[in-house]
Amino acid sequence: MQFDDQGRVNKSKKRAVFNQPEAKNRVELFRHLPQYEHGSQLTDLESKFLELDSMHPAVYKVGVQYLAGDVTGGNARCIAMLRAFQEVINDYSTPPGKTLVRDLTAKISSYVSFLIECRPLSMSMGNAIRFQKSRIAKLPLTLSETEAKAALCNDIDRFINEKIILADKVIVRHAATKVRDGDVLLTYGSSCVVEMILLYAHELGKQFRVVVVDSRPKHEGQALLRRLLAKGLSCTYTHINAVSYIMHEVTRVFLGASSVLSNGTTYSRVGTACVAMVAHAFRVPVLICCEAYKFHERVQLDSICSNELGDSNDIARVPGRPDVNSMDNRTNEKNLQFLNLMYDATPSEYVSMIITDYGMIPPTSVPVIVREYRREYLLI
Numbered sequence: 001m002q003f004d005d006q007g008r009v010n011k012s013k014k015r016a017v018f019n020q021p022e023a024k025n026r027v028e029l030f031r032h033l034p035q036y037e038h039g040s041q042l043t044d045l046e047s048k049f050l051e052l053d054s055m056h057p058a059v060y061k062v063g064v065q066y067l068a069g070d071v072t073g074g075n076a077r078c079i080a081m082l083r084a085f086q087e088v089i090n091d092y093s094t095p096p097g098k099t100l101v102r103d104l105t106a107k108i109s110s111y112v113s114f115l116i117e118c119r120p121l122s123m124s125m126g127n128a129i130r131f132q133k134s135r136i137a138k139l140p141l142t143l144s145e146t147e148a149k150a151a152l153c154n155d156i157d158r159f160i161n162e163k164i165i166l167a168d169k170v171i172v173r174h175a176a177t178k179v180r181d182g183d184v185l186l187t188y189g190s191s192c193v194v195e196m197i198l199l200y201a202h203e204l205g206k207q208f209r210v211v212v213v214d215s216r217p218k219h220e221g222q223a224l225l226r227r228l229l230a231k232g233l234s235c236t237y238t239h240i241n242a243v244s245y246i247m248h249e250v251t252r253v254f255l256g257a258s259s260v261l262s263n264g265t266t267y268s269r270v271g272t273a274c275v276a277m278v279a280h281a282f283r284v285p286v287l288i289c290c291e292a293y294k295f296h297e298r299v300q301l302d303s304i305c306s307n308e309l310g311d312s313n314d315i316a317r318v319p320g321r322p323d324v325n326s327m328d329n330r331t332n333e334k335n336l337q338f339l340n341l342m343y344d345a346t347p348s349e350y351v352s353m354i355i356t357d358y359g360m361i362p363p364t365s366v367p368v369i370v371r372e373y374r375r376e377y378l379l380i
Helices: 006-015 041-047 057-068 074-091 100-118 123-137 145-176 192-203 220-230 240-249 272-281 312-316 363-378
Strands: 183-188 208-214 234-239 252-256 259-261 266-269 286-289 343-346 353-356 359-361
Touching: 041 057, 057 074, 057 100, 074 100, 074 123, 074 145, 074 192, 100 123, 123 145, 145 192, 145 286, 145 353, 183 192, 183 220, 183 240, 183 272, 192 208, 192 220, 192 252, 192 286, 208 220, 208 240, 220 234, 234 240, 240 272, 252 266, 252 272, 259 363, 266 272, 272 286, 272 343, 353 363, 359 363
Parallel strands: 183 208, 183 252, 208 234, 252 286, 286 353
Antiparallel strands: 259 266, 266 343, 353 359
16 A cells, blocks of 8 residues: 555554554655554554454464564564464354355455554565465365365465475575585575575585674574574674675675565565675675565566565664664654665676576576466466
């Protein structure tokens, strides 16, 4: 939804499950995106738990986890959502005078709207929702309610196992062939599939070093660094402002992705484009590791049209450093605007190869994967 359309915003507020106050100092360039005052939503949502009679507890739990930031990462968020829908289907019974297909689809749509309130959906989650709705729409009329529910739950299990879990294992096998003894591998932030690749290559006995590049405010790379060190990998840790100084040592760059668009653009954690462009300038191959279910037919040329804005307080303060927190408590000043972008778009010319569960492909082959994937999951 375009949040600079006041009519639509007013309608969405009437349907909203909990109160989300708009940010006082909205960034003009991103007025079409939701900009809220963070801090009060979780308390307001928790206080309305007993009032939400129509909300399934499993969906409510996932929504609270999204809002609190307890579940992060594209795969983890998608699996949590699908498992919640699985519980919804198991507990569902068709009301008198209604059909399962229409009523269940309407319930799923209302739950999706609630999850979007808690946190905007990733593109991969949108693909998973479309898959779920298509399976509901194609249920044979001859099936009983029990059989239909069992079939839908089996479809969700298959989707998670084939499109996420097994897909990651295939990507790891492909990517490990690109790791050689003596390599210096650079990664940015924390991608679960890139972590699996590094650990698998280490288990194979390959000798290499990992450079973990991190950035504020999430510092996701620190958790990845601890896990890699615990497994005995040799690591270097630096921040993104020093990436140009470390890049001359690097032989390959492995990056995760939130989504890959049909024009080959990689949509990922903000800072990914910077790392890819520096690597391109140093002639270092950039390999994007992404499951096919995250591919999307959308075309996007920048990070402005579609994005997600995080809490402005996250960049206004530095935890544990009161000496540099001069911007703390200044988020409400009229002439000061904080912009905490969550994602950016990396153009295809800065990507050497995309490693998927369909194999290793150039960015120009993404439309083929999008077409074949849609055909496959419609026939799954």
